[in-house]
Amino acid sequence: xxxxxxxxxxxxxxxxxxxxxxxxxxxxxxxxxxxxxxxxxxxxxxxxxxxxxxxxxxxxxxxxxxxxxxxxxxxxxxxxxxxxxxxxxxxxxxxxxxxxxxxxxxxxxxxxxxxxxxxxxxxxxxxxxxxxxxxxxxxxxxxxxxxxxxxxxxxxxxxxxxxxxxxxxxxxxxxxxxxxxxxxxxxxxxxxxxxxxxxxxxxxxxxxxxxxxxxxxxxxxxxxxxxxxxxxxxxxxxxxxxxxxxxxxxxxxxxxxxxxxxxxxxxxxxxxxxxxxxxxxxxxxxxxxxxxxxxxxxxxxxxxxxxxxxxxxxxxxxxxxxxxxxxxxxxxxxxxxxxxxxxxxxxxxxxxxxxxxxxxxxxxxxxxxxxxxxxxxxxx
Numbered sequence: 001x002x003x004x005x006x007x008x009x010x011x012x013x014x015x016x017x018x019x020x021x022x023x024x025x026x027x028x029x030x031x032x033x034x035x036x037x038x039x040x041x042x043x044x045x046x047x048x049x050x051x052x053x054x055x056x057x058x059x060x061x062x063x064x065x066x067x068x069x070x071x072x073x074x075x076x077x078x079x080x081x082x083x084x085x086x087x088x089x090x091x092x093x094x095x096x097x098x099x100x101x102x103x104x105x106x107x108x109x110x111x112x113x114x115x116x117x118x119x120x121x122x123x124x125x126x127x128x129x130x131x132x133x134x135x136x137x138x139x140x141x142x143x144x145x146x147x148x149x150x151x152x153x154x155x156x157x158x159x160x161x162x163x164x165x166x167x168x169x170x171x172x173x174x175x176x177x178x179x180x181x182x183x184x185x186x187x188x189x190x191x192x193x194x195x196x197x198x199x200x201x202x203x204x205x206x207x208x209x210x211x212x213x214x215x216x217x218x219x220x221x222x223x224x225x226x227x228x229x230x231x232x233x234x235x236x237x238x239x240x241x242x243x244x245x246x247x248x249x250x251x252x253x254x255x256x257x258x259x260x261x262x263x264x265x266x267x268x269x270x271x272x273x274x275x276x277x278x279x280x281x282x283x284x285x286x287x288x289x290x291x292x293x294x295x296x297x298x299x300x301x302x303x304x305x306x307x308x309x310x311x312x313x314x315x316x317x318x319x320x321x322x323x324x325x326x327x328x329x330x331x332x333x334x335x336x337x338x339x340x341x342x343x344x345x346x347x348x349x350x351x352x353x354x355x356x357x358x359x360x361x362x363x364x365x366x367x368x369x370x371x372x373x374x375x376x377x378x379x380x
Contacts, residue, residue, distance in 0.1 A: 037081050039074035040161060040171035040207055042067055044252075045306065049087025051320040053328030055099035056335030056349075057276040058320050059090055061250050061306065062103035064157040066090050067173035068150040069111055069118065069195070071159040075148060076197020078117035086173075089114060094328075101335055102275055117198035121147060124191045132181045133166045135189060142192075146200025153180065154188035154304055155255030155275075162204035169206050174252060174306060178207055244289065248351050249305040250278045263288050263299040271344055273300065278308065278348045293346035308351045317377055319350070319357045330374050333358045336366055 044050060044067045050060035059066060067086040073079040093099060098110035105111070108120045127135050140163040142149050149160040151170070158180065161169040168180040177183035251257050251273045258269035263285065271293045273279055279300060281289030288299045317325040319332045332350065336358065339349040350358060350366075358366045360373040 038207070039071050039081055040159070042071060042086055042171070042173065043175075044086065044173040045309075046086075049085060049090065051322040052087045052090045052094075053320050053322075053331060054090050054094065054103040056101035056331055057103040058332075059086060061252055061276045063090065064173045064252060065105070065150075066093070068157045068159045068171075071171055071173075072148045072150065072195050072197055073115045073118055075159075075201070076117065076199050078115050078198040119196045120193060121196050122194045124152070124193060126191045127189070130186075132168075132186055135186070136163050136166045136168050136181075139163055139168060139192060142194045143201050146196075146202070147194040148197050148201050149192055149194055151180065151192040152190055153184040154190075156252060156304060160192070161206065164206075169204065171207070244281075244284045244287065244302045245307070246281050246283055246289070248278055248280050248308040248310075249289065249300075249302065250308050250351070251275055251304065252306045255304075257300060257304050259291060259293050259298040259300050260288075261296070261298055270294075270296065270298065271347070273305075273347060276349060277343070278351050279305075279346060291346060294344045295346075310351075310353050314353055314356050316357060316360055317374060319354050321353075321357070325374075325378055327378070329358075330371070330378065333366060333371060333374060337368070337371070340366075 044059050044063035050058065050063075052059045052063075054063060054066065063086060066089060070079075070084070070086040070089040073089065074081055074084065092114040093105070093110055096110060096113060098105055098107070098114075100106050112119050127138055129135050129138060139149055139151065139160055143160070143163060150157050151160055151168075156174065158173065159171040160180075161171050161178070163169070166181075169178050170180040170183075171178070172183065175183065180189065252275070256272040256274055258266070259271040259273065259279075260266065261268040261270050279289075279291050279293070281291055281300070281302070283290040284302070285299070287302055289302045289305075291298050291300055315321070315323075315325075317329060319329040322328075332354070336349045336355070343349065348355070355366060358370060360370045360377070363369070
């Protein structure tokens with residue numbers, strides 16, 4: 001029994017189990033979602049798929065890119081929303097081992113293998129322009145060619161719904177705002193990708209962000225589809241202000257987020273929050289949260305972070321709270337163990353609820369003993 005706890009053997013067993021799990025995932029029956037829903041309302045935090053594991057993280061934490069491309073698949077007619085959603089797409093990619101430990105795609109070609117009608121036509125394209133007007137024109141150039149576009153806003157990916165003048169409409173996997181330059185600072189909007197779909201992009205009908213419903217936004221004449229070449233100005237929706245509250249937040253950005261010693265000094269950073277990292281916000285001041293890292297008080301910009309809703313019920317072993325004990329939970333446990341050695345005190349790879357579910361031994365810590373117990377649990 002003691003020899004089984006040897007770190008090398010545990011990792012060997014884990015690698016074997018995950019390898020088997022990748023192929024088992026391909027055989028799972030895909031769930032159905034609500035028919036005819038607007039794909040632009042898909043959010044990576046949706047309880048229907050937010051806890052789906054991707055690599056060593058989940059869609060809820062790091063699924064903006066996957067969700068944005070899933071929107072392209074639906075927008076182009078390659079997939080129907082009655083049988084396809086970000087969770088279905090993520091499991092398809094999981095079945096081919098497409099993710100690295102941080103939830104990023106190992107190869108963009110995996111998108112085409114999962115949805116053959118979709119091709120990532122360009123690498124990340126940096127904006128030539130520095131202002132809103134110029135960036136809007138650049139995005140519209142690709143839309144006018146019938147391409148679909150996803151844009152990076154501070155390490156977070158969003159689907160570009162359409163462009164009217166200088167206004168860029170988006171479907172954001174993490175929030176309900178629909179005007180990109182109103183939701184994000186121009187300086188954080190850095191690059192984009194163009195994709196081809198089953199059918200070319202032909203225009204859009206803007207969503208009403210206030211109600212988050214699929215009802216079209218009216219122009220000065222009628223609620224008509226706005227084509228890529230249209231310059232008609234739509235009536236803009238009211239945007240509800242973002243309200244932050246204390247609690248656990250996780251980083252959903254591929255770019256590191258600074259922990260500042262001085263809320264007014266961006267150069268006072270003394271720690272960084274990586275993609276998927278969790279931090280507990282003690283209090284809120286404007287758009288910043290007070291945290292304690294390595295025993296030192298600090299402040300973190302909350303705009304690139306996502307609030308971690310606490311699970312109402314904790315099931316031992318179900319780390320991602322998807323109702324199953326499987327290899328994806330085990331991957332999250334292993335990721336936590338591997339990262340815990342390097343993360344500073346106050347930053348974690350799991351929330352408190354996730355750690356409670358991962359602590360199968362009940363000894364208050366997560367280590368190779370829990371890995372062994374989990375192997376025994378899912379190999380019964």
